[in-house]
Amino acid sequence: xxxxxxxxxxxxxxxxxxxxxxxxxxxxxxxxxxxxxxxxxxxxxxxxxxxxxxxxxxxxxxxxxxxxxxxxxxxxxxxxxxxxxxxxxxxxxxxxxxxxxxxxxxxxxxxxxxxxxxxxxxxxxxxxxx
Amino acid sequence: xxxxxxxxxxxxxxxxxxxxxxxxxxxxxxxxxxxxxxxxxxxxxxxxxxxxxxxxxxxxxxxxxxxxxxxxxxxxxxxxxxxxxxxxxxxxxxxxxxxxxxxxxxxxxxxxxxxxxxxxxxxxxxxxxxxxxxxxxxxxxxxxxxxxxxxxxxxxxxxxxxxxxxxxxxxxxxxxxxxxxxxxxxxxxxxxxxxxxxxxxxxxxxxxxxxxxxxxxxxxxxxxxxxxxxxxxxxxxxxxxxxxxxxxxxxxxxxxxxxxxxxxxxxxxxxxxxxxxxxxxxxxxxxxxxxxxxxxxxxxxxxxxxxxxxxxxxxxxxxxxxxxxxxxxxxxx
Numbered sequence: 001x002x003x004x005x006x007x008x009x010x011x012x013x014x015x016x017x018x019x020x021x022x023x024x025x026x027x028x029x030x031x032x033x034x035x036x037x038x039x040x041x042x043x044x045x046x047x048x049x050x051x052x053x054x055x056x057x058x059x060x061x062x063x064x065x066x067x068x069x070x071x072x073x074x075x076x077x078x079x080x081x082x083x084x085x086x087x088x089x090x091x092x093x094x095x096x097x098x099x100x101x102x103x104x105x106x107x108x109x110x111x112x113x114x115x116x117x118x119x120x121x122x123x124x125x126x127x128x129x130x
Numbered sequence: 131x132x133x134x135x136x137x138x139x140x141x142x143x144x145x146x147x148x149x150x151x152x153x154x155x156x157x158x159x160x161x162x163x164x165x166x167x168x169x170x171x172x173x174x175x176x177x178x179x180x181x182x183x184x185x186x187x188x189x190x191x192x193x194x195x196x197x198x199x200x201x202x203x204x205x206x207x208x209x210x211x212x213x214x215x216x217x218x219x220x221x222x223x224x225x226x227x228x229x230x231x232x233x234x235x236x237x238x239x240x241x242x243x244x245x246x247x248x249x250x251x252x253x254x255x256x257x258x259x260x261x262x263x264x265x266x267x268x269x270x271x272x273x274x275x276x277x278x279x280x281x282x283x284x285x286x287x288x289x290x291x292x293x294x295x296x297x298x299x300x301x302x303x304x305x306x307x308x309x310x311x312x313x314x315x316x317x318x319x320x321x322x323x324x325x326x327x328x329x330x331x332x333x334x335x336x337x338x339x340x341x342x343x344x345x346x347x348x349x350x351x352x353x354x355x356x357x358x359x360x361x362x363x364x365x366x367x368x369x370x371x372x373x374x375x376x377x378x379x380x381x382x383x384x385x386x387x388x389x390x391x392x393x394x395x396x397x398x399x400x401x402x403x404x405x406x407x408x409x410x411x412x413x414x415x416x417x418x419x420x421x422x423x424x425x426x427x428x429x430x431x432x433x434x435x436x437x438x439x440x441x442x443x444x445x446x447x448x449x450x451x452x453x454x455x456x457x458x459x460x461x462x463x
Contacts, residue, residue, distance in 0.1 A: 025314055025458040026211075026238040026307030033240055049455035050327060051316070053244065072457075074244025077327035077346055077449045081250050082243070100240055110242045122243075 027072075027100075031110040035101035039069055039109070043093045048086050050075045055089055057097065070108040071097055088122050089114065134194060134204045134220075199224040211239035212246040238307060247329035254280055254329070258443050260416035265380075270338040273380050273412045280443040281323050281330030284436035292398055296429040300397040312393055316453035318348045318369040320393060321386065322408055322420045322438055327451050331443065341375060341382070346451040354384050361387050367402055369393055384408040401428035416442040 041059030053073040058066050073079060076086075089095070094117040099109035114122040204218045214235040222228055239245045258280075266274040292300060303311055313319050313326070323332035326347035333344040339357040344350060354373040365372045365388025372388035389404040409421040418440040425433040 025456070027240040027242050027245065028238040029307035029309070030458050031240060033236060047455055050451050051453050051456055054455065054457070072242070074242055074246070075327040077451060078247070078250055079244035080449065081254055084244065110240055112241050112243065114243070
């Protein structure tokens, strides 16, 4: 259920002066772009909180054991402006997550895409926050 | 070494590959465009006394012409944080047409969902419906700054020379992904509109005697008194400082002192001697600029200025922001 693949490494840069710091931490500092990961499993909990949304997924590993993985996204405020809302992701939903692994070797990853079992990608909607 | 800056700030298209044509010698045309139709670049060639802006063409390339022969550094500034800034060098001889392709590297946000202010800013801006109206004015006849504004930073910031201790700290932060920067610790960002969440959004509530700026970061508000009062004799040291404003024509000039020494200017630290001047000009119904000058003799050897650009965002509303779920702020990464 868990597949990892390796991509060509890219340079790490820092947007120092052009914009004020906007991510609470540098994702590049705590996650490794050279360790992409794709995981499919069941959502067990969601922390819809600033400055970063986390959700957790039960996934079966190669040995058949259940592991609980944590996934980090941007802020609720940022996600809402990209069409998400508090109900976009539900506990119990089966999701496929593409992201990059934490550098510390923990079962955590930063999220690039989330796809529901229906095939719907939680990314493209254009709703507004009102 | 001469410098070419290319700013992808408007991010109308987000190319991984930028084709830059540098041509020498020919004419150099100037144009202005702030409404996100084309990406812009600025050319600074002090030796040849050339300074101007060029815009990307339909195929994503830039055509920069009229340059003197010589060595140029090419800098591409990207809005934080999906793509990393780029710096390269190019040598140009007389009569030469030179074309080179640039591969942009991923930036610090790693394209994580919901964490790229540049992309979100671009998307929001494209969704706004801006009425075709003149700049509104208040009962005092001055421009009314009220509205929800979507902020973009200065694509071409040129900081003054920093004192050694301050430069050392800024370099350290650049190298360690700003691990000890106040923002990384859930503390307030800096003026004119602090942003904790992404992107930068400020709600300006403006009456003739008071401008209040609400924003999505800790503290949550700035007060700018336009009623003729002075700064307190002993201001309470604070994150946002004490701000008073007066009008110079159609520009609101905001003077701020009373900062604490716990915040920062970009990646640099600041002292309680920090003094800022903001010149706020709403030039169109849907567009405003804030020129922010920072004077902090303990940190910089001279004052320096950035121009922040703001697009009216009538279809956007502020959201609550409390920085409570920051799992990586221990510095243990």
